[in-house]
Amino acid sequence: MNPTIELLTSHRSIRKFTSESLPPNLLETLVKAGQGASTSNHVQACSVIRVSDAANRETIMALAGNQPYISTAPEFLVFCADMKRNVDAAERTGIEATRGMTEQLLVSTVDVALFAQNVAVAAESVGLGIVYIGGIRNNPAPISELLKLPEHVYPVFGMCIGYPDQQPEVKPRLPLTTVLKQDYYNSEDDEAIINRYDQDMSDYYLHRSGAAKDSNWSKGMAPMFSGKLRPHMREFLISKGFEMK
């Protein structure tokens, strides 16, 4: 295993940062690494808002589930799916751009995630820690207003970046046999595999260094599927021009 693969397999989300700032120009280097990722037909449908304003950080923290590191991390980025540049460019060539296709939502969302994961890997390669903030989808409309996001741009997730002030364990992943399938989707053994994995996850949750609890993977899924998860997302996306036609 080379150092890059070692890095990729040892990721843990960092939720406690030292007060140390990033050195000058490092953030720009990380975002350029993000730009290096693959992008569908060179569409480059990602924009990054670097939120430095302290009051806006506090507001976003309150809107995104009160995770304190949103306000205190040295850097906080909001990654946006951005079709505005593309639509504008296409229309300057004289056509009327088709908008709101489901496929455009997929293309731009995937583009953002590939970009952000490169930023995450680049950050970790220089000793920084990161955590993704899906919580910005708790209240995407006021956050979009705060960040002045125009039509054809929607905030997919945030990311806190800074130097780690904690060393959490790597969380065990699903066994490879249930994730990597040969030639077709076979789930015959999945229930047995996941039962064993639940025991591993139970051990992990009981013995981890922070926030020990009595749970397992399956129990952890129940709350995500027992209610209507972020039911406002459909209408919000439509309001930003992502109509899912």
Place this chain on the structure above:
Amino acid sequence: MNPTIELLTSHRSIRKFTSESLPPNLLETLVKAGQGASTSNHVQACSVIRVSDAANRETIMALAGNQPYISTAPEFLVFCADMKRNVDAAERTGIEATRGMTEQLLVSTVDVALFAQNVAVAAESVGLGIVYIGGIRNNPAPISELLKLPEHVYPVFGMCIGYPDQQPEVKPRLPLTTVLKQDYYNSEDDEAIINRYDQDMSDYYLHRSGAAKDSNWSKGMAPMFSGKLRPHMREFLISKGFEMK
């Protein structure tokens, strides 16, 4: 710039591979690196189908835009957004799982992209080349049937992996100033920036080593927005249980 960041910024899609196979267990290592990526609430909503069967490769190639490397690359993976494991696990705890939320489509699609980008980076770190295949969304229904994808699983994209038999130039990216924005979305200068970038891209397209053409970035966007891009995706996603409610 460290070697990892160097790697991330020097990515080019590889569309021509030598016939050399991957050494034993390397593919598994790459997929484990994928599993190391962040995942929303540990949902781990990605499954990977490794397609080795030659006839199925040919069929997928024909369905996904006739890109010959789909059939000839040493490895071809289909990355699937997979909520089946989660729904099944949640229901084994005794609840009736809520399905088909727009948010679940976003969570699983983002999960897959983060995972796949780690696989891409891991592959490139050992000297392999990759290309993403969005073309599997040309005909997702027959491809899903071929791969026996059950409900709550949809194919997001494919990826060819192998040792490069070409050395394409790195494609110029949008200027950082239009992608990284301070505190709020400001697009005042974007048109001027993109006009200059169009000239850079025009030079790149005219002088690149393979498939030189007279185009630029804006012209390249026009075909993507001048028709209804993959208009079947909405109905296809609904058919797989991703109803976008």
